[in-house]
Amino acid sequence: MVSPNFITEIIDADLEAGRYAGVVTRFPPEPNGYAHLGHAIASYINFGIAHDYGGRCRLRFDDTNPETEKQEYVDSIIEDMRWLGWQWGETSYASNYFEELYRMAVSLIERGLAYVDSVSPEEMARLRGSVDKPGTPSPYRERSVQENLELFARMRAGEFPNGAHVLRAKIDLASPNMKLRDPVLYRIVHAEHYRTGSRWCIYPSYDFAQATADALDGVTHSLCSLEFVDNRAIYDWLMEHLWEGIRDQHRAERPQQDQQRAERPYQYEFGRRSLEYTVVSKRKLRKLVAGGYVRGWDDPRMPTLAGQRRRGVTPEAIRAFASQVGISRTNRTVDIGLLEHAIRDDLNRRAPRVMAVTRPLKVVLTNLPDGHEETLHLAYWPHDVVQESPDGLVALPDGRRVRPEGATRAVPFTRELYIEHDDFALQPPPGFKRLTPGGTVRLRGAGIIRCDGYQTDDAGEVVELHCTLLGEGASAKGVIHWVSASRALRAEFRLYDRLFSVPHPEAEAKEHEEEEEGAGPGPQEERDFLSFVNPKSLEVVHGYVEPSVAADPPDTRYQFERSGYFWRDPLDSHPEALVFNRIVTLKDTWGKESERQAPKAERPKAPKAEHPHEAPDLTRTSARPFTAEQQERLERLKAQGVGEAEALVLAREPRLEAYLSEAARHGKIGSLASWVVNDLGSAIREEQVRVAPAQLAALLRLLEEGSINTRIAKDVLAEAQQGGEDPVAIVERKGLRQLSDAGALEPVVERVLAANPDKVAAYRAGKTGLMGFFVGQVMRETQGQANPQLLQELLSRKLAVNDES
RNA sequence: UGGGGCAUCGUCUAAUGGCAGGACAACGGUCUUUGGAACCGUCGGUCGUGGUUCGAGUCCACGUGCCCCAGCCA
Secondary structure, eight states: OOOOOHHHHHHHHHHHTTOOSSOEEEEOOOSSSOOBHHHHHHHHHHHHHHHHTTOEEEEEEOOOOTTTOOHHHHHHHHHHHHHHTOOOSSOEEGGGGHHHHHHHHHHHHHTTSEEEEOSOHHHHHHHTOBTTBOOOOOTTTTOOHHHHHHHHHHHHHTOSOTTSOEEEEOOOTTOSSGGGSSOEEEEEOOSOBTTTBTSOSEEEOHHHHHHHHHHHTTOSEEEEEGGGTTTHHHHHHHHHHHHHHHHHHHHHHOSSSOSSOOOOOEEEEEOOEEETTSOOOHHHHHHHHHTTSSSSTTOTTSSBHHHHHHHTOOHHHHHHHHHHHOOOSSOEEEOHHHHHHHHHHHHHHHOOEEOEESSEEEEEETTSOTTOEEEEEEESSOHHHHHHOTTSOEEOTTSOEEOGGGOEEEEEEESEEEEEGGGBOSSOOTTOOSBOTTOEEEETTTEEEEEEEEEEOTTSOEEEEEEEEOOTTOOOSOEEOEEETTTSEEEEEEEEOOSBSSSOHHHHHHHHHHHHHHHSSOOOTTHHHHTTBOTTSEEEEEEEEOGGGGGSOTTOOEEETTTEEEEEOTTTOBTTBEEEEEEEEOOOHHHHHHHHHSOOSOOOOOOOOOOOOOOOOTTOOOSSOOOHHHHHHHHHHHHHTOOHHHHHHHHHOHHHHHHHHHHHTSSOHHHHHHIIIIISHHHHHTTOOOSOHHHHHHHHHHHHHTSSOHHHHHHHHHHHHHHOOOHHHHHHHHTOOOBOOHHHHHHHHHHHHHHOHHHHHHHHTTOGGGHHHHHHHHHHHTTTOBOHHHHHHHHHHHHHHHHHO
16 A cells, blocks of 8 residues: 555564564644645555554544644544545544643653743743754753642642743753753643643643653554654653653553563654645645635635545545655655546546536537437446456446446437537637537537538627538547537536646745845735635536436536536535536646647746856865864875875864774775775764774775675675674675686576576667676675676676677 | 755656666657547656765765754644
């Protein structure tokens, strides 16, 4: 379901190591707004991964801010999550844990790890310092445990007004990570909570609630988005001090369970996804609703799940979209084409085809008698859907599956019809395949007509066509859809399009803002992104739909042929007053082509200020200038035979240089240097190095003798660094030796070539990049022992020799 | 500015140091009683500069660019 990614890699390793008995994730929305496509993706990651590992994902409402949260949002989010198809058993709420959380806070106070601070919010901000200045302790930081305990109890008891005190973790006011400068754990909020009422007037902060509730919920992998990376330090700090207590409590409550599961939860972050032509921030969505730009949270143009659902998008399409989008550690803005494709792909197989005319133009078939009516039986499904059906059956709108011959509906054909206004052109552009004066066109399922004449109104608009229904033998290039004028049902069609007219409304707005700032009148506040709302995001037209739809279930999704996918608006459509929402148009390659042929200059096109291309200064090797001391070291190293690039690094890093000079007592400094810098550099810097300088030198002696090759040396070094074993000992234990004997290598080469005849052919056909593939194959078979130079010689000879034969 | 994160076709996403692959989009074609779908093909990418290596998207260094952090929001 979820394609492999950096998180599943971590889970695989954790499971392999037996750290957890199973995977438990959680999806933690705050009930302060409606769920949108961003939530859909995040929920897909959490529910999808848990599902793939046979684990559980809990839905937990992160309801720690009574001022913004409402039951209404809880209900809507639950509905949305169920609609998406997720299952989570009992719903969890941070607010259910308030009592436990309070006890944990007390426990932190008792251990001197948290204190009650009593400065004003402004003062606290000032004392926190800034990104480049450390914070200073509040005068209350050293209160006694006793005093803190009493104050905290009185906070809970409601003795203080909002803002009078907070509980803070005592971590590190000088930390370069701003999040660690004594984060707030609890604050006073005298407000009615939608679940706990007025039981509490102190509420835990996000950081405190998230970590503790994860632990209480038995979460193993706590996945969140990238902006919380810095908060992970708090998460870890809290777990360090609270996990044991929680685990013991778990065990006491469920002694038979949890025998093996002992590890605390860990937080991992993934990149957010936004979408082109829309906005996905609750604040901005709220503005769209409040400003009347849309008709509500469930307006079909909104990226909310409620909106998408009302539009007619299916949960399967949303999930397919989420799957396509994938997971990575980069924030991304996804091409809206991906969503539209997922929707079309889903609906193509799901939606029976019928006909509807959204902008009617009357057609009179003059060679048919007045009152002529016949009934055609037209197939619901095109040939390809029928062919692809696995059981040979196809669906009726009511869900029954029948043989293809039976999957038809009755369509009345009469003397007067409606066709789409755009399907007739007085002056057709080149390549136009539909009706023109004197031209012919095929009416889908009903035969070919010829246009003999037309009537116009006072304004010169064509209002009626006079046509002749032609017999067998007539020909036409195009096919158009139609409905019977007398028998079709009137309907309203709501044609939805992208909400914004530019792909990145937020970025665009920001750009404008900056321009205006330069111009003088100051930042334009918020109307900016709103000014990009697509004025044509909703077009309401009235037309006709064939009468068969009247008998179908109300939630039937149709393809109105040549037009798009539609369904009835679940709120506004009634049998006597049909309203259809367009879910998505059909792909229209013709429309695009004609647009290209008649290029309009209507692109808003911000006259992007040309960024002057700066020529790189090649003489500048480093932004950080060397000190005299470093300069001296650099010269000395170079004089000793260390390469320029390595010397540059070593001169600046005493730790590496110290390691190198120790190693140099056992070997040649020149060749050691690159290994110290390139292969052991980070380990030495972090003081994690497990290979002694003398051991490295000994390994490199083997390399210089030619008894091992670089590949072996690197592999062994990595293994030594991992396990702490002497690298030379590993070489001996595994009996690794460079194979420089062509006789020994040849059979392996032959085997590899024989096993990959197609690759050999491709190589000979010119795909020389495959040399790497062959080398890699032989290396794998020989555990990296083949002498690479010799091997490549051998390979190119073999590959060429056979060529001549 | 201190800390942190990130960088692969236009977009999203893959590649134990060994073939830069897939999807969407675009373009061309086949087919078609939907200018749909399907099928075939084409175009197109490792942020830059050095270094290590037989071999670098991957390792090292230095740059560049974007994002996050100074709420008693989450």
